[in-house]
Amino acid sequence: MITKEIRIIPPAEMPVFVGALMQGRKVLAPTRNDDGLCVFAWLTAPEHADWACEIPRVPPKQAFLPRTEVLFRYHREKGKETVSPPAPPEPQVVLGLHPCDVQAVKVLDTVFSAEPSPDQPYLARRAVTTLIGRGFADDESFVFCRELGIDPMDNRDCDAFLVPLAAGRMALEILTDKGAALKQAYERFPPAGAGDLAAIAEARKLSAARITQPLDMAAIQRNLETIFNSDLWDRIHEPCVGCGACAFLCPTCHCFDIQEETRGMDGARVRVWDTCQFDLFTRHASGHNPRTSQKERSRQRIMHKFSYGVGRFHIPFCVGCGRCIAVCPAHNDVRQILKEIHDLAKTAKPQDRV
Amino acid sequence: MTTPKQVDLKTIARELLTTGKADVFIGYQAATQPLTAAPLIIHKPLAPDAERDMVRKVDALIFDDRCEMNLVNYLHKFKDRNVAIVVKGCDSRSVVGLLQEKQVDRKNLIIIGAPCRGVVDRRQAGSEIYTACRECPVHNPVIADYLIGAPVPQPDLPEITPEMEAMRKASPDRRWERFHKEMSKCILCYACRNLCPACYCKICFADASKPKWGGRTDDPSDAMMFHLQRLMHLGGRCTGCGACVRGCPMNVDLRLYNDHLRSHVKQEYGFMAGMDPAAQPPLAMYGTDDCNEFIR
Numbered sequence: 001m002i003t004k005e006i007r008i009i010p011p012a013e014m015p016v017f018v019g020a021l022m023q024g025r026k027v028l029a030p031t032r033n034d035d036g037l038c039v040f041a042w043l044t045a046p047e048h049a050d051w052a053c054e055i056p057r058v059p060p061k062q063a064f065l066p067r068t069e070v071l072f073r074y075h076r077e078k079g080k081e082t083v084s085p086p087a088p089p090e091p092q093v094v095l096g097l098h099p100c101d102v103q104a105v106k107v108l109d110t111v112f113s114a115e116p117s118p119d120q121p122y123l124a125r126r127a128v129t130t131l132i133g134r135g136f137a138d139d140e141s142f143v144f145c146r147e148l149g150i151d152p153m154d155n156r157d158c159d160a161f162l163v164p165l166a167a168g169r170m171a172l173e174i175l176t177d178k179g180a181a182l183k184q185a186y187e188r189f190p191p192a193g194a195g196d197l198a199a200i201a202e203a204r205k206l207s208a209a210r211i212t213q214p215l216d217m218a219a220i221q222r223n224l225e226t227i228f229n230s231d232l233w234d235r236i237h238e239p240c241v242g243c244g245a246c247a248f249l250c251p252t253c254h255c256f257d258i259q260e261e262t263r264g265m266d267g268a269r270v271r272v273w274d275t276c277q278f279d280l281f282t283r284h285a286s287g288h289n290p291r292t293s294q295k296e297r298s299r300q301r302i303m304h305k306f307s308y309g310v311g312r313f314h315i316p317f318c319v320g321c322g323r324c325i326a327v328c329p330a331h332n333d334v335r336q337i338l339k340e341i342h343d344l345a346k347t348a349k350p351q352d353r354v
Numbered sequence: 355m356t357t358p359k360q361v362d363l364k365t366i367a368r369e370l371l372t373t374g375k376a377d378v379f380i381g382y383q384a385a386t387q388p389l390t391a392a393p394l395i396i397h398k399p400l401a402p403d404a405e406r407d408m409v410r411k412v413d414a415l416i417f418d419d420r421c422e423m424n425l426v427n428y429l430h431k432f433k434d435r436n437v438a439i440v441v442k443g444c445d446s447r448s449v450v451g452l453l454q455e456k457q458v459d460r461k462n463l464i465i466i467g468a469p470c471r472g473v474v475d476r477r478q479a480g481s482e483i484y485t486a487c488r489e490c491p492v493h494n495p496v497i498a499d500y501l502i503g504a505p506v507p508q509p510d511l512p513e514i515t516p517e518m519e520a521m522r523k524a525s526p527d528r529r530w531e532r533f534h535k536e537m538s539k540c541i542l543c544y545a546c547r548n549l550c551p552a553c554y555c556k557i558c559f560a561d562a563s564k565p566k567w568g569g570r571t572d573d574p575s576d577a578m579m580f581h582l583q584r585l586m587h588l589g590g591r592c593t594g595c596g597a598c599v600r601g602c603p604m605n606v607d608l609r610l611y612n613d614h615l616r617s618h619v620k621q622e623y624g625f626m627a628g629m630d631p632a633a634q635p636p637l638a639m640y641g642t643d644d645c646n647e648f649i650r
Contacts, residue, residue, distance in 0.1 A: 034535065035605045057603065058541075067541065068571040141387060239393045241427065243545035245603040261569060272570045273541075280561045329545050329601030330423065331385035331392035 003155075004174040006192040006200070011168030013189065019046035020185035021093050025130075028063045029095040030056045040094075049095065051168075054140050055321050059251035060101055063094045064108060064125045069271050071121065071258070076265045089125045093182075096134045096162070099154045100145035100319040104251030105131065106157050110313045111254060121271075130178045133158035137203065142322030144335055149214035150320055153207035163200050171200055215338065217306070217316045223341055224307040228299075236337055237298035239330045240277075246324035246332075247275035247301070252317045255281070276300045302337060358467055358498040366466060366500055367412045367438070371398050372405075376438035376464055380428050382421040383414045389476035391420040393428065417502055419483070422473040424448055424597040426551040429458050438464035440502070442473075444486070446495035447593035447628025448551040453497075454628075454635055455591075457554060467498025469506045477605070486596030486609060489515055496629055518613055533578070533611075539604045540577035542570055546598035546608060547584060552591045559583055585611055590619040590637045593628040 009017050021027050027043045030053035038053035040060045070086045097105070112122035136152040139145075145152065155161035159179035163171040171192055174180050192200070247253040257274035260267055274281055277297050283289045291297050309317035318334070325333050363381070370376035376398065383394035394415060399405040417440060425439055426448035441449060446467060452458045472487030494505045514522075521529060544560065547553045559567045560580050568583070569576040585608075592612045599609050619625050622645040623636035636644070 033539070035539075037605055066572070068573070235395075238395045238428075238431070241545070241548040241601075243548040243601075244541075244543035245545045245601075248541050248543045249603055257570065259566070259570065261571060270571060272572075274570075275543075278544075278561070280563060283563070285564075325387065327603035329549050329597075329603070331387065331390050333386045333392075336386070 002175075004176075004180055006174070006196070007172045007186045007189040008165070008192050008196055009162075009170045009172055009186075009189050011170075014049070014051065014170065015046040017046075017172075017185060017189070018043065018049045018095065021095065021182065022046060023184070024091065026090055026092040027095055028060055028092065051096070051170075053096070054136060054138075055098055055100075055143060055323060055326075057249060057323065057327070059104065059249060059321070059323065060094050060097055061104065061108060061251055061254070063092060063129060064105070064112075064122050065254055065256070065273075067273050069121055071269045071271060073266070073268045075267075089128050091128045091130075092125070093130045093132060095132045097131060097158070098136055098145075098321065099133055099152050099156075100143070100148075100150050100321045101251050102131060102133045102157050103145075103150050103319040104321070107252040107309070107313075107315055107317055107319070108254055110315055114313070130159045130182065131157070132160045132162065132172075132179075134162040135164060135203065135207070137164065137207065140322065140326075142325040143320065144322055145320030146211045147215050147335075148217065148316065148318065148320040149211060151207055151211055153204050163203060165196060165199050165203075171196055173200075215342075217310060220338065220342060221307045221310040221316075224303060227341065228303075232340060233295050233299045236302070236340070237293070237295040239332055240294055240298050241330055242277055242279075242294045242297065243329065244273075244275040244277050245327045245329060247277055248273055249323045249327050251321055251323070252305075252319060257281075276304065302334075302341070306338070306341075358495075358501045360504070361466075361500045361502060363417055363440070363466070363502045364412050364415055366502070367396065367415055368409070370438045370464060371396060371408055371412070374398055375436065377435040378432050379412075379438045380425045380432075381415045381440040381466075382417060382423070382425075383411075384416055384420070387476075389420055389474050391416060391418075391422065393423055393425055395428065417468050419470075419472065419474045419481075420476075421468075421470075422476075422484070422600050424549065424551055424595045426452065427549055427597070429463075429551070430554050433458070434462075436462050436464070438466060440466045440468055441495055441498070442468050442470040443492040443494050443496070444470075444490055444593060444595035445551075446497050447492060448595060450497055450628040450631050451552055451591060451593060451635075453631040454633065455638075460631070465495070465498045465500070467495030467501045469494045469501065469503045471506050473600075484596055484600060486594060486599065489613075490594070491626075492629075497631065514617060515613070518610060518617065521610055521614070534574060536606050536608070537574045537577040537581060539606045540574075540581070541604055542577060542580060543603065545601045545603060546606070549597045549601040550588075551595075551597075552588055552593075553584070581608065581611075585615060588612065589615045590623070590625060590635055591627050592616055 028040055029043050029049040030038055031041050031048045031050050033039050038056045039058035040056045043049060072083050072085055074083045112119040133155055155173055159176045161173045165171055172186055255274050256271040258271050261270050282291045305317040309315060367379050371379055379396040381394050382391040385392035396408055396411045399408040424445045426445050453460055470493055472483030475482045475484045491511055493508050568579045594616055599607060625636045
């Protein structure tokens with residue numbers, strides 16, 4: 001990616017930068033909630049952006065796929081029904097995304113722009129969004145994006161990117177026209193000097209060197225195709241309690257339910273987050289459920305992330321952020337599941353193929 | 355009840371699984387994250403290579419102050435099997451609750467009691483134990499066939515904690531503010547419900563869709579409806595194990611609400627959930643001396 005320009009923001013000036021971004025735009029950024037838990041949330045004040053947050057518990061997908069999205073509103077009167085579309089989305093900036101969260105946005109883009117039915121509400125929000133990524137030198141204990149070949153210093157697919165330098169300074173790389181459109185927010189900061197450029201290059205070099213041997217995702221996908229009927233799934237699902245914590249806080253999980261919210265003669269058709277881990281997700285109107293137990297549901301989650309996504313869109317639906325590992329109340333670790341799949345597939349029988 | 359025999363965790367697990375007395379052994383193993391333990395479910399070996407797998411898993415069994423999960427929840431998954439299960443004091447009360455409600459059969463259960471001083475709060479730096487553990491009235495299992503440690507002393511506890519007293523005295527506005535704040539954090543992932551041994555309805559009201567009972571939007575009123583209904587269902591049944599609080603990915607603190615209900619049941623009916631398998635839970639029976647002040 002060609003870098004248009006690089007500006008240096010001193011730590012004390014970060015709120016000035018964020019404040020300028022907030023002029024006429026909504027800004028979603030890592031922040032701490034009342035409990036001190038790090039989450040992506042819409043900023044109400046520039047100083048609420050928290051640069052000590054690494055992988056916020058709540059992912060940034062809410063910027064494009066809100067927990068509740070009104071598709072349209074309606075009003076009924078005698079013999080008359082009126083339907084009104086929701087207000088168009090306002091310009092927004094998603095700030096401080098870890099490169100694995102940027103990759104997750106790419107996954108969502110791929111799915112929601114797929115023909116024959118690109119998703120209009122998603123694409124409308126995406127079109128008014130500027131993505132500002134942020135590099136990270138260290139990983140939290142649950143992050144495994146390097147094993148998926150995602151470099152936490154990589155600025156690809158971002159409109160702008162922040163590289164942390166010594167003493168809390170940040171280098172802001174402007175990468176696209178959308179990024180350059182933020183000029184009013186960054187033009188007050190000085191351009192990077194030769195020393196800064198060397199520091200950025202060094203940070204990138206160190207980070208890239210730490211990606212030693214990424215997992216072979218294509219091989220994992222091939223292996224998964226052979227173990228649909230394996231008794232491996234009997235074991236994997238057993239500790240799972242079937243809640244939706246992993247899926248709701250996954251930056252790439254995007255399944256939704258469509259519901260009616262009515263009050264008197266007014267109503268709205270909304271879509272809300274849903275997950276394949278719930279029994280209700282696949283329950284038919286007849287009462288029949290093709291995924292009868294947690295075994296099928298746990299398998300679906302792994303298959304969708306590592307097989308179906310790769311097979312259909314050539315992109316894994318997992319980015320290695322490790323949120324599911326951090327939040328699983330049964331402390332399941334997807335890295336161990338992946339390893340098991342990798343090892344078991346070698347002994348899988350041909351009749352297990354689907 | 356005869357005094358439970360003192361045993362070694364791995365020895366008893368190996369013995370129960372090899373003799374076939376237990377089809378399934380449910381215990382803990384170290385998890386990949388700091389200060390956490392994950393459930394370990396071991397099956398009776400049916401083939402020689404399964405035997406090696408079983409031995410390897412038995413060796414991974416642990417019990418210490420990381421073992422926060424209430425494993426009793428898994429009994430619902432193995433209803434028709436002979437199950438051996440490791441329970442702390444609080445968890446043992448969940449077993450009693452399920453026995454009272456006839457959800458499990460005592461003769462299918464082998465209860466491995468683990469006296470416990472409290473589990474470490476992995477959300478705090480340092481070695482603080484969870485609030486539910488600090489306020490736990492049952493550090494030693496109330497029901498067990500075996501014990502894997504010496505009974506621990508039971509600290510004296512106030513009838514009502516200062517925190518609850520403060521909440522009861524607080525103005526309705528203040529209480530509403532706290533409730534609204536907690537409910538606003540909820541993302542309706544249902545981890546609390548799915549972790550709760552007492553939540554075992556085949557179809558939960560929250561999953562009812564014909565007709566739909568509650569919404570799933572981000573309006574806090576949807577979370578309020580879910581949690582209030584769940585709380586009512588747990589009145590006189592919640593044992594205070596704290597699984598719902600520890601497992602919540604968004605740190606929603608349901609503890610005070612459950613504690614409040616529990617202390618009411620104790621006050622009005624003299625009943626503590628999950629203490630005596632032969633006792634009748636107050637909301638499952640009728641007594642002429644029942645509290646009836648609310649009937650006007």
